[in-house]
Amino acid sequence: MRKVILFIAMSLDGYIADSEGKVNWLEGQGDDQEMVDTYSEFVKQVDTVIMGWKTYHQVVTELSPEEWVYADLKSYVITHREIPSTDQIIFTHNSPCKLVEELKHEEGKKDIWICGGAGIVQQLMNKDLIDLYYISVIPTLLGSGIRLFDHMEKEIPLRLVKTQNYNGITDLVYERR
Structure with a gap:
């Protein structure tokens, strides 16, 4: 059976977007030479991406208005x-x-791949439908915005399966227990 993977970035204080819905803070602490291309490795294992309207709209109007960045995925x-x-x-x-x-x-x-937004992620979490959580923690404190983990109906026990860090970013990979 296919796995459902949340692959997303969040601020150190748990937000996936700022209070205006922007994600222009998604960067490391400085030297781009320290960056690791985790996306290219990740995307090899998926062929389907799910997102909400706000995420879609942000991609086509702000992040990549010239081309659909998920052209190889359904x-x-x-x-x-x-x-x-x-x-x-x-x-x-x-x-x-x-x-x-x-x-x-x-x-x-x-x-x-569950790409976003928070409402979709939260619905799937509440029904325990996410198999793997791949979360990149960005070295930024936003203080407010759109929370990734909000309105949870129950505890979800996880097992840490991988960590890595680069340019101040920490990737955490958890699977359901």
């Missing part, structure tokens, strides 16, 4: 808007939990 955007889907990007009204449960049981596929 993309699902959870939204209430009526937007026609393409072969590459599926706009769906399904709940995150229902969509993930359907996709997990597809045979012969790679893993599923």
Whole structure:
């Protein structure tokens, strides 16, 4: 069965975006020569990405307006808007939990990446549908914004399986126990 992987960055104080929804603080502490390309290694194990409307909109209007950065992945955007889907990007009204449960049981596929936002992550966490948590902790304290871990209905025990650090960033990889 396909795994569901949360691959996301957050500030040291637990925010995935600032109070205006911006992510321009997502950087290390200085020397880019110390950067490690964790994304390229990660994306080899997935073929599907799930995100909410706000994440999608931020990607296409701010982060990469010239090209769809997930061109090699089947993309699902959870939204209430009526937007026609393409072969590459599926706009769906399904709940995150229902969509993930359907996709997990597809045979012969790679893993599923949960890209954001917080509301989608929280719904999946509350139904215990995330198998692996890959969190990059950025050396920044925001003080306010959009929390990654908020409105949890129950405790989720995890097992640390990997850590690495570079340029002030610490990657934490946990699996469900």
